[in-house]
Amino acid sequence: MLAGSRNFKANAERAIRDADLQQELRKLSGGFAVARVKAAENLPEFDALRDAARDIKDHTLENLDLYLERYERKAVEAGAHVHWCRDAEQARQTILDICRKLGARTVTKGKSMIAEEIALNDFLEAHAVEPVETDLGEYIIQLRREPPSHIIAPAIHVTKEGVAKAFREHHKGHDPGRPLDEPPVMLAEAREILRQRFLQADVGITGANFLIAETGSSVIVTNEGNGDLTQTLPKAHIVLASIEKVIPMLEDLSTILRVLARSATGQEMSVYTTISTGPRRADDADGPGEYHVVLLDNGRSDMIGTEFEEMLRCIRCGACMNNCPVYQQIGGHAYGWVYPGPMGAVLTPSLIGIDEAGHLPNASTFCGKCEEVCPVRIPLPKMMRHWREREFERHLTPARARWALKGWAFAATRPRLYRLLTGAAMPLLSRFGRRSGRFRTLPLAGGWTSVRDMPAPEGRTFMQQWRSRTRAEADRSPPKP
Amino acid sequence: MAEPRFHVALFVTCLVDLFRPTVGFAAIRLLEDAGCRVSVPALQTCCGQPAYNSGDRNDAKRIARQVVAAFQGFDYVVAPSGSCAGMISKHYPELFRDDPDERGKVAALARRTFELVSFLTDVCGVSAVDARFDGSVTYHDSCSGLRELDVKRQPRRLLASIEGLSLREHTEAEVCCGFGGTFCVKYPKISDRMVTRKTDDIAATGAETLLAGDMGCLLNLAGKLKREGSTVRSRHVAEVLAGMADGPAIGEGRD
Numbered sequence: 001m002l003a004g005s006r007n008f009k010a011n012a013e014r015a016i017r018d019a020d021l022q023q024e025l026r027k028l029s030g031g032f033a034v035a036r037v038k039a040a041e042n043l044p045e046f047d048a049l050r051d052a053a054r055d056i057k058d059h060t061l062e063n064l065d066l067y068l069e070r071y072e073r074k075a076v077e078a079g080a081h082v083h084w085c086r087d088a089e090q091a092r093q094t095i096l097d098i099c100r101k102l103g104a105r106t107v108t109k110g111k112s113m114i115a116e117e118i119a120l121n122d123f124l125e126a127h128a129v130e131p132v133e134t135d136l137g138e139y140i141i142q143l144r145r146e147p148p149s150h151i152i153a154p155a156i157h158v159t160k161e162g163v164a165k166a167f168r169e170h171h172k173g174h175d176p177g178r179p180l181d182e183p184p185v186m187l188a189e190a191r192e193i194l195r196q197r198f199l200q201a202d203v204g205i206t207g208a209n210f211l212i213a214e215t216g217s218s219v220i221v222t223n224e225g226n227g228d229l230t231q232t233l234p235k236a237h238i239v240l241a242s243i244e245k246v247i248p249m250l251e252d253l254s255t256i257l258r259v260l261a262r263s264a265t266g267q268e269m270s271v272y273t274t275i276s277t278g279p280r281r282a283d284d285a286d287g288p289g290e291y292h293v294v295l296l297d298n299g300r301s302d303m304i305g306t307e308f309e310e311m312l313r314c315i316r317c318g319a320c321m322n323n324c325p326v327y328q329q330i331g332g333h334a335y336g337w338v339y340p341g342p343m344g345a346v347l348t349p350s351l352i353g354i355d356e357a358g359h360l361p362n363a364s365t366f367c368g369k370c371e372e373v374c375p376v377r378i379p380l381p382k383m384m385r386h387w388r389e390r391e392f393e394r395h396l397t398p399a400r401a402r403w404a405l406k407g408w409a410f411a412a413t414r415p416r417l418y419r420l421l422t423g424a425a426m427p428l429l430s431r432f433g434r435r436s437g438r439f440r441t442l443p444l445a446g447g448w449t450s451v452r453d454m455p456a457p458e459g460r461t462f463m464q465q466w467r468s469r470t471r472a473e474a475d476r477s478p479p480k481p
Numbered sequence: 482m483a484e485p486r487f488h489v490a491l492f493v494t495c496l497v498d499l500f501r502p503t504v505g506f507a508a509i510r511l512l513e514d515a516g517c518r519v520s521v522p523a524l525q526t527c528c529g530q531p532a533y534n535s536g537d538r539n540d541a542k543r544i545a546r547q548v549v550a551a552f553q554g555f556d557y558v559v560a561p562s563g564s565c566a567g568m569i570s571k572h573y574p575e576l577f578r579d580d581p582d583e584r585g586k587v588a589a590l591a592r593r594t595f596e597l598v599s600f601l602t603d604v605c606g607v608s609a610v611d612a613r614f615d616g617s618v619t620y621h622d623s624c625s626g627l628r629e630l631d632v633k634r635q636p637r638r639l640l641a642s643i644e645g646l647s648l649r650e651h652t653e654a655e656v657c658c659g660f661g662g663t664f665c666v667k668y669p670k671i672s673d674r675m676v677t678r679k680t681d682d683i684a685a686t687g688a689e690t691l692l693a694g695d696m697g698c699l700l701n702l703a704g705k706l707k708r709e710g711s712t713v714r715s716r717h718v719a720e721v722l723a724g725m726a727d728g729p730a731i732g733e734g735r736d
Contacts, residue, residue, distance in 0.1 A: 013670045325657045329674040363668055365661025365675075366534060368628035382575070388536030397536065401663070405532060409540035412495075412526045413547060426499050437734035438707050447666030451673035452704035455500065455732035462493050462502035466521050 003352050004336030008359035011334035020159045021331050028156070032322040035266020036373065043262065053259050054376045056252045057313035060244075061304065067213040067246045068295070074216025078278030081292045088118035091296045095120065095205070095238055098292055099129050102235055104202035110220060110227035111135035112207030113151055113316060114240050114296055116338045117351070120205075131205075132197045134226040136190055143170045149332030151339065152264050152318040157331050160186075194226070204230040204288065208241035209315070210256070211293075214249045217277040218293065221260065221270035228274050236290035237276065243297055244312040256315060259375035264317040299351045307386045311346050313376040320370035320380060326363055335360060342370035346383040354387055358396055361387035423464050430457040485518035486605070490552050492560035492569070492594070495527040496696035497717075501731065504696065507723035508561045508597050514723075515605040517557075524551040528560075528568040533576065534662050545573050546583070549590050557604065558594040561719050562695045563626020566596040571629050596626055597719060598694055602635040609642030612724035617647045619688035620718070621679070621702065622655045623695035636694060636718050643721065649686040653679070660701040676705040683713060690730070692718045703731040 004011060015021055040046045060067055072082045085091040091114075099107060107124065109115060109131055121131045121142070133142040137155035141148055143166040148154030155163070164180040167189060180186055206227050208218040218239045220227045231237040247253060253275075261267040280287030303309055321327040321341025332340030337357065339347050345360040354361075361384035370380045391397050397405075411418045433439055433456025441449050448454055489512050497504045505521075512519045529544030548569065552558045560566040570591045577587045601607040620640065626632035640648055659665060659675025666672075679702060683691055691706070691713050693699050703715035714730035729735055 009668065012668070016670055016674055325659070325675050325678075326671055329671055329678075363664070363671065365624065365657050365659060365664045365672075367624035367657035367661070369624075369657065372628055385534060385536065388534070389538055390536070392536030392538075401535070401667075405535050405537055405540070409532055409537065409544065412529070413540070413543050415524045415526050415547070418526045422499055433734075435734045437729055438704065438732040440708075445666075447669045448704070451669050451708070452676065452701065453707040453732060455700050455703050455707070456734075457500045458502055458728075460502070462498040462505040463521075463523075465502050466505070467523075470521075 003348075003356050005348060005352070005357040005360055006336070008334060008336055008363060011336060012330040012363070015330040015334045020162070021157050024157055024159060025328055025331055028322055029328050032153075032265055032318070036263055036319060036322065037266075039262035039266040039268065043258070046259070046262065049255060049259050050375050050377060053256045053315070054313060056247055056255060057315075057376055058310075060247055061309060061312055064243065064246070064301075064304065067248055068243060071211050071213040071216055071246050072295075074213065075278065075293055076216070078216050079281075079291060080216065080278050081290070083292060083294045085294055085296045085298075087298050088296075091118050091240070091294050091298070092120060092123045094294050095240070096124065096127055096129065098236060098238060098290075099124070099203055102202055102290075104129055104236075106130045106132060106197070106201050107203040107205055108132050108134050108198055108201040108230045108234065109138070110204070110206035110222065110230045111138050111154070112205065112240050113148075113338060114207055114242050115205065116148060117242075117298065118240075118296070120240070132194075132201065134194055134198065134224075134230050135222070136187065136224060136226075139190060139194065140166060143167070147333065147338065149340065150318060150321060151316050151343075157333065198229045198233050201230075201234045203236045203238060204232075204234040205238045205240055206231050208239050208245050209260070210253055211241055211246040212248075212250055212253060212275075213246055215277055217250075217275045219253060219273065219275050221257070221273050223265075223267075223271045225272050228272060231274070231276060231288065232286050234288060236292060237279070237288035238292045238294060239276075240294045241296065243295055243300055244314075260315055260317050263319040263373065263375040264322075303350050308346065308350050308383055310378050311343070311350065311383060313378055314343055314347070315376060316343075317375055319373040319375065323369045323373045325367060325369065326365070342380045342384070343378070346378075346380055346387065349387050354390055354394075354396065358391055361385075361391075419461075419463055422461050426457045426461050427459055427464075430459045432456070486516040487518070487556040489517040489519050489557045489559050490555040491519055491521045492525060492528070492548075492552070492558050492565060493521065494560055494562045494565045494696065496700065497561055500700065501696055501717060503725055503728060504561050504717040504719050507717070507719040507725045508559070510723040510725065511597065511601060511610070511719060512559060514611070515601050515607050517605065520555065522551040528565040530564065530568045530572075531662060533568065533572060538576065542576055545569075545576055545587070549573075549583075549586055552590060553586075556593065557600065558590065559597050559600045560594070561597040561717065562697075563596045563623050563630050563632050564695050564697060566594055567625040567629035569594040596630050596632055596694065598639060598722070599626075599630060599632045599635045602638060608638065610639050610722045610724075612722060613644045614721050614724075614726060615645040616690055617649050617686075617688040618690045618692050618721070619649050619651045619683055619686045620654060621651075621658060621683075621691060621693040621698060623693055623698045624657050626694050627655055632694065636692075639722050640692070640718070646721070649688045651679075651682040651686045651688075653682050656682075658698045658702050660697045662697065665701060672701075673705075676701055680705050680709060680711065680713075684711060689714065690721075691715045692721060694718050699731055707732045
């Protein structure tokens with residue numbers, strides 16, 4: 001997927017003008033966010049579990065090489081083929097090679113953000129392998145030829161009417177006059193079509209929410225069961241996972257699962273949690289003949305040991321975006337790449353570069369809500385600030401902002417000069433704004449006054465007034481410690 | 482009068498200094514009523530947050546050093562702002578985490594620094610104020626105060642002690658107003674949506690006055706309310722707690 005993050009500002013403004021999108025986004029704060037609060041309240045040990053989940057991920061990251069190698073050994077013992085891939089190109093090629101060896105013409109896909117990250121669908125299509133998304137949301141956006149706008153609810157931006165329109169356009173064999181206004185009707189239609197696709201597919205590709213080092217297993221959580229059909233029916237199952245998905249033990253999985261769905265949708269558990277270990281064994285009733293794991297790095301190992309390492313704790317629940325007051329206004333497409341919202345504001349610059357994604361860590365008020373809800377306590381605002389520091393160091397900050405900042409800092413570090421300047425400016429400003437108490441426009445403050453008034457200062461600064469009041473008294477210098 | 486309990490240095494904050502001196506005087510009155518002796522160190526300007534949040538660590542550190550030097554020797558440092566108090570108490574230590582020579586002094590200042598209202602209740606043990614305010618108010622929790630310093634119940638507790646005042650909570654009191662320092666001028670359209678969501682919520686309470694503990698949020702919210710032609714008045718919570726809410730509200734004229 002080509003990054004559009006440079007156009008963040010224009011994207012966001014378009015999103016704000018999009019009435020349909022705004023209607024769908026309003027459901028976010030009332031839906032997932034409220035459900036999360038209830039789920040957390042109903043589990044007294046929720047916060048303790050968050051600490052435990054954080055600790056599991058931290059421990060794993062500290063010993064990532066060890067756990068990845070253990071995972072590989074166990075997976076291979078169970079009959080898996082493990083493919084280590086440095087970057088997107090290598091991962092795409094590896095997957096295509098597997099498909100070609102099996103003569104695959106269609107592949108079904110469970111929801112995978114890594115597949116989005118490496119733009120797998122476009123690549124497969126270009127090489128005559130047809131990918132079919134089987135998660136309903138992913139299926140909808142595939143028909144609409146759009147990227148996801150949310151990491152767990154990819155089609156959250158699409159209205160009911162938008163879904164019906166996509167189905168009418170693409171489900172050619174159906175009666176064009178059929179009613180398609182109720183979600184259950186649309187669901188039934190999608191299910192009917194996807195059933196066929198499941199049976200036709202030669203290869204099934206899923207992501208992985210977790211890889212278990214202890215057993216060599218991969219784990220997916222879904223609400224639709226599509227992942228199970230994707231991975232059990234075809235000849236081969238390809239698991240596409242990034243390296244930080246590994247955790248040490250099955251026991252750890254049970255801990256993290258208890259915070260994952262609660263944080264994401266407010267469910268206690270996702271409807272399906274599927275653990276797969278290797279291909280079909282001799283006495284298995286079903287399952288794929290081959291089981292491949294494509295382990296992707298794509299810049300993640302470079303994050304280890306940097307101030308962005310904690311980002312690798314992320315379990316992709318989406319709570320940070322569900323609760324983000326910025327995301328809630330603009331949706332996911334504005335961010336211009338695969339990962340939107342606060343987690344995207346930190347991860348995207350790590351993966352595609354801060355030059356491309358410079359807006360993302362800046363488009364935050366640092367309100368801290370994302371960190372408050374993160375199940376693995378990732379300090380997202382702190383890391384966004386670190387990105388701003390990198391931008392400032394590399395002079396990527398816009399020149400005007402940079403000079404304004406430098407000028408202000410010059411004065412702020414010279415209290416007497418600062419007193420002189422502010423003591424002259426504020427009373428003057430106050431005099432101009434005295435009648436109405438505010439300004440509708442103000443030179444150099446267009447960003448502010450384009451949308452709101454600027455309240456006028458009261459008059460003389462506090463420090464001026466304080467000095468006059470205390471001048472009579474002896475100098476109130478602080479006592480020596 | 483009895484010997485003052487604590488010698489407190491007032492960190493005025495740049496926005497109070499420049500836009501709303503009344504809040505500074507209200508803070509002094511509240512602190513003195515709580516039995517503190519209050520000084521106002523002359524060599525203060527700003528906490529450095531604009532530089533810190535813009536990625537300019539060096540200037541942030543230079544300003545922080547100035548604050549550390551100016552506020553030596555007091556029992557406590559108190560700011561009428563969760564944002565500036567949070568900057569000093571939570572972010573200064575992070576700013577100097579790799580400077581062994583300065584870390585200690587910075588940490589000591591961080592420990593002594595408090596947001597005004599929570600200082601009154603949690604350190605001075607104030608549970609009621611001697612003030613009157615006839616009217617209904619709604620209270621916006623500023624993000625830094627709420628999430629960095631756990632300021633939530635303290636202002637409500639003191640407001641409850643004010644005769645004539647009724648509190649009407651808005652449903653999203655904890656949602657960001659869209660100020661965010663330079664955010665509001667860098668992304669005015671997004672900020673506008675965020676502040677409009679707040680002003681709609683505030684208007685729905687029917688409260689006559691909006692209160693908050695941070696001038697940043699208040700300039701943004703008052704500016705938007707005024708632009709919308711709303712009759713809701715905006716004040717810093719300290720003005721009401723100190724019984725100094727008789728002058729023009731934020732963004733209101735004198736005639």
